Amino acid sequence: MIRPDFHQLWLRAHSSYYYALAVLSVAVAVIATEQVIINLLMNGFEAMEPVTDRPRELMVRSGQDETGQVLLSVSDRGVGISADNANRIFSAFFTTKSSGLGMGLSICRSIVEAHGGRMSASGNEGPGARFQFVLPLHREDA
Ligand SMILES: Nc1ncnc2c1ncn2[C@@H]1O[C@H](COP(=O)(O)OP(=O)(O)OP(=O)(O)O)[C@@H](O)[C@H]1O
Ligand SMILES: [Mg+2]
Numbered sequence: 001m002i003r004p005d006f007h008q009l010w011l012r013a014h015s016s017y018y019y020a021l022a023v024l025s026v027a028v029a030v031i032a033t034e035q036v037i038i039n040l041l042m043n044g045f046e047a048m049e050p051v052t053d054r055p056r057e058l059m060v061r062s063g064q065d066e067t068g069q070v071l072l073s074v075s076d077r078g079v080g081i082s083a084d085n086a087n088r089i090f091s092a093f094f095t096t097k098s099s100g101l102g103m104g105l106s107i108c109r110s111i112v113e114a115h116g117g118r119m120s121a122s123g124n125e126g127p128g129a130r131f132q133f134v135l136p137l138h139r140e141d142a
Contacts, residue, residue, distance in 0.1 A: 032111045033135070036119075039104040040074040040131050046097065047078025047129060054127070065134055069117070073132035081121060081129050089121060108133075 041058070048056040057077045065071045081089060088094045090109050095102030112119040117135035124130045 029115060032115070036108045036111050036133065037072065037074070039108050043104060043131070044074055044076035044078060044129075047076050047080070050079055051077065069134040069136050071132060071134045073130055075124055075128060075130040077124075077126070077128040080124070080127055086121070090119075105131075 037060075041060075044058045048058070054077060059075045060072070061075070062070070062072045085094075085096065090105045091102070092106040093102040094106075109119045112133045112135065115135055117133055119131070119133040122130050122132065
């Protein structure tokens with residue numbers, strides 16, 4: 001549970017407003033990135049639920065691309081994305097799940113873009129789907 005007085009308590013404990021803001025903004029960025037990864041993992045597992053005739057495999061890769069940006073991808077061996085749906089999956093409220101909201105990918109893309117990155121879906125070698133995002137490295141001289 002998030003306590004409404006958390007922020008205030010924290011400031012009093014550390015008595016430095018700017019330090020608190022800096023720590024909070026890093027914490028927010030880390031939590032937001034975690035949220036993106038959790039959403040992609042959930043989607044991957046959900047896409048593999050109907051699969052019974054091949055191994056259910058999910059792979060997370062991270063690294064740096066050729067321009068030095070941080071890159072993370074989540075690949076699954078699930079049902080895959082049809083050509084019809086490929087343009088719609090990032091739209092808010094688009095879902096093919098009976099209990100889905102259709103907000104996961106839309107929120108993921110907003111978070112990544114708010115941090116100056118890009119997010120995309122691409123074909124997988126073989127069955128399934130692959131989602132990836134890149135985030136720029138923090139630059140002090142900006
Ligand atoms: N890994 C995946 N494999 C196949 N289809 C996917 C995958 N990830 C997303 N999709 C498709 O994109 C749609 C939108 O995904 P999104 O995460 O935005 O919403 P959702 O998972 O349906 O609901 P929720 O709001 O609970 O996340 C899904 O309903 C599904 O059709
Ligand atoms: Mg989802």
